[in-house]
Amino acid sequence: MAIAVAKRRKAAARRTPYLLIAPAALLMLGFIAYPMLSVLYYSLQNYNVTKPWRNGFAGLGNFTTIFTDDSLFWSSLLFSLKWVVAEVGLQFALGLVLALLVNQTFVGRGLARAMVFSPWAVSGVLTTTIWMLLYNPATGISRYLADAGIGEYGTSVLSSPDTVFPAAVLAELWRGVPFFAILILADLQSIPGELYEAASVDGANRWRRFFHITLPHLKDAIVLSTLLRAVWEFNNVDLLYTLTGGGPAGQTTTLPLYVADTGIKGHDFGYASALTTVAFVILLFCSIVYLRLSKFGGDRT
Amino acid sequence: MTATHATTATATERPSRHRLEDTAPPGGRKRRRRSLDAGNPRWQIYVPLGLYLLFTLIPFYWMLLFALRPTGSTSLVPWPATTKHFSKVWNDLGFAIFFKNSLLIGVATLFMTTVIALLGGYALARFNFRAKQLFMLALLCSQFIPGALMLVPLFQIFANLRLIDSLWSVIIAETVFQLPLSIILISGFIKNVPVSLEESAWVDGCGRFRAFCAVVLPLLRPGLIAVGSFAFVHSWNHFLFSLMFLSTQEKYTIPVGLSYTIGSGESVDLGTLAAGGVVAAVPVVIVFAFIQKWLVTGFSAGAVKG
Numbered sequence: 001m002a003i004a005v006a007k008r009r010k011a012a013a014r015r016t017p018y019l020l021i022a023p024a025a026l027l028m029l030g031f032i033a034y035p036m037l038s039v040l041y042y043s044l045q046n047y048n049v050t051k052p053w054r055n056g057f058a059g060l061g062n063f064t065t066i067f068t069d070d071s072l073f074w075s076s077l078l079f080s081l082k083w084v085v086a087e088v089g090l091q092f093a094l095g096l097v098l099a100l101l102v103n104q105t106f107v108g109r110g111l112a113r114a115m116v117f118s119p120w121a122v123s124g125v126l127t128t129t130i131w132m133l134l135y136n137p138a139t140g141i142s143r144y145l146a147d148a149g150i151g152e153y154g155t156s157v158l159s160s161p162d163t164v165f166p167a168a169v170l171a172e173l174w175r176g177v178p179f180f181a182i183l184i185l186a187d188l189q190s191i192p193g194e195l196y197e198a199a200s201v202d203g204a205n206r207w208r209r210f211f212h213i214t215l216p217h218l219k220d221a222i223v224l225s226t227l228l229r230a231v232w233e234f235n236n237v238d239l240l241y242t243l244t245g246g247g248p249a250g251q252t253t254t255l256p257l258y259v260a261d262t263g264i265k266g267h268d269f270g271y272a273s274a275l276t277t278v279a280f281v282i283l284l285f286c287s288i289v290y291l292r293l294s295k296f297g298g299d300r301t
Numbered sequence: 302m303t304a305t306h307a308t309t310a311t312a313t314e315r316p317s318r319h320r321l322e323d324t325a326p327p328g329g330r331k332r333r334r335r336s337l338d339a340g341n342p343r344w345q346i347y348v349p350l351g352l353y354l355l356f357t358l359i360p361f362y363w364m365l366l367f368a369l370r371p372t373g374s375t376s377l378v379p380w381p382a383t384t385k386h387f388s389k390v391w392n393d394l395g396f397a398i399f400f401k402n403s404l405l406i407g408v409a410t411l412f413m414t415t416v417i418a419l420l421g422g423y424a425l426a427r428f429n430f431r432a433k434q435l436f437m438l439a440l441l442c443s444q445f446i447p448g449a450l451m452l453v454p455l456f457q458i459f460a461n462l463r464l465i466d467s468l469w470s471v472i473i474a475e476t477v478f479q480l481p482l483s484i485i486l487i488s489g490f491i492k493n494v495p496v497s498l499e500e501s502a503w504v505d506g507c508g509r510f511r512a513f514c515a516v517v518l519p520l521l522r523p524g525l526i527a528v529g530s531f532a533f534v535h536s537w538n539h540f541l542f543s544l545m546f547l548s549t550q551e552k553y554t555i556p557v558g559l560s561y562t563i564g565s566g567e568s569v570d571l572g573t574l575a576a577g578g579v580v581a582a583v584p585v586v587i588v589f590a591f592i593q594k595w596l597v598t599g600f601s602a603g604a605v606k607g
Contacts (some may be wrong), residue, residue, distance in 0.1 A: 017433070021425075022421070025421075031473065031474065032477060035456070036454075042454075048572055101346055103348050106343065112354070115354055121586060121588070126556070132563060132574075134360055134363050141363075174356070228444060237541060238541065264453070272453070280446065
């Protein structure tokens with residue numbers, strides 16, 4: 001009887017996992033894989049709602065245009081890179097410091113954690129709303145600074161090409177740092193305390209403990225979170241779309257914003273699909289290189 | 302002089318640490334580790350943290366200030382406070398309806414994501430099957446696909462399903478894009494529950510399902526709360542899908558309402574805009590205040606580490 005039960009279990013065990021992943025797999029096939037494939041398909045087409053007479057198979061035409069004859073593509077790609085590097089670098093550095101700070105014991109730690117993490121909860125358009133109020137030339141911070149003798153009246157950091165980039169970076173930083181702080185703090189708590197005790201018995205000072213215990217332990221979490229964040233920041237549309245709209249003078253047009261402009265406002269869906277495909281390949285390639293270089297999970301296998 | 306300071310410091314610290322070690326239960330590691338950090342001077346924590354808190358809180362304060370003080374006031378203290386802006390956004394601009402829509406979408410996304418991710422996560426954590434690697438790969442790759450760039454094909458799909466301008470289109474889209482990460486997180490949580498616990502329930506005559514509900518599910522509570530609230534907060538804040546798929550004003554969500562308030566430019570009173578922001582922030586801040594404790598323990602349960 002035991003054998004029969006075991007046999008039945010085995011047969012069921014072969015089917016069960018597929019039944020369990022079926023809802024997720026079907027949803028992802030229908031709403032991620034299929035749209036992705038249709039983007040690929042359209043990238044080879046001329047497909048423009050406003051110019052239907054030109055529609056039809058375009059071959060690699062869209063792609064050759066992108067690489068040879070589209071300065072907006074290159075400038076938006078360059079801006080995307082600048083954006084990702086600045087955001088992920090700063091968010092990670094600040095997030096690490098914050099996590100180390102709130103990992104210690106002090107009075108009011110719970111409250112401090114909740115406050116430090118809170119912008120993460122209210123991301124998106126709300127971030128834009130808040131920072132637009134702060135940056136408003138008539139009633140924002142700059143007015144009060146001008147009252148105090150710093151800077152001049154009527155400056156809007158969002159409409160000047162010199163200041164729009166740091167201004168946008170600062171707003172995104174505000175909501176992005178908590179992400180790293182939360183993840184790193186979570187990982188810090190899983191480091192066994194014995195390691196630190198043994199190290200301090202051996203006479204290791206705080207810096208040595210940090211570089212020889214904390215950082216190596218955090219490595220996988222750091223690699224994964226920086227990668228995910230880089231991809232998310234690359235694809236970030238919410239904030240820039242509502243805060244700067246890509247302006248002034250295209251100074252803050254990232255590649256996804258350019259794609260949205262082309263596809264949704266410009267109705268040139270074939271070309272937008274080709275741009276999407278290029279963006280996806282770039283992201284995938286960079287991710288693989290990054291995972292290889294950082295030897296992600298390497299010491300486990 | 303410094304020497305005496307150091308000795309007194311260690312002298313007062315040492316006995317307490319021993320006492321902790323003696324009384325701490327076997328699982329009480331964390332307390333012991335923290336007692337090590339306790340040697341750092343306080344100001345090294347409070348000064349940088351205080352500075353960062355200023356950066357975090359001033360924007361929030363600014364929003365509250367605009368929402369509460371009367372139009373035209375330049376005072377930095379919102380006193381006497383007015384509720385005029387709130388009643389305007391809530392009643393005149395339709396935020397009462399947007400709020401209800403956002404709440405519906407958020408709660409539905411929360412339930413769908415949690416249930417489907419629980420099933421998938423269990424399969425990944427407890428079974429070895431042929432398509433497992435492929436499924437994992439698909440989950441990871443989906444993270445590289447920009448949801449924003451797939452708006453047009455998604456729009457076509459929902460148009461074919463006749464779901465445009467129905468809250469369901471947003472619920473489905475939010476769920477789908479929440480799923481990959483949720484599944485990875487939940488499978489991490491389940492892996493942390495020893496299989497032996499389940500097996501002993503099977504021996505007692507429980508089926509897999511009953512064993513799961515009775516033994517594993519209660520232990521997953523913190524993780525599920527983290528993942529569920531993740532889904533809620535995300536769908537509450539995310540605006541692209543609702544912007545694209547919903548067209549009549551009765552269907553708008555809070556972020557869409559906000560973005561139109563922003564978009565109407567100079568004509569809109571900044572106080573109104575700020576009040577809308579406060580309305581948008583309150584539910585997520587409440588959710589967040591409840592979950593932030595679980596969030597950290599939930600993640601450390603092995604989620605982000607492969």
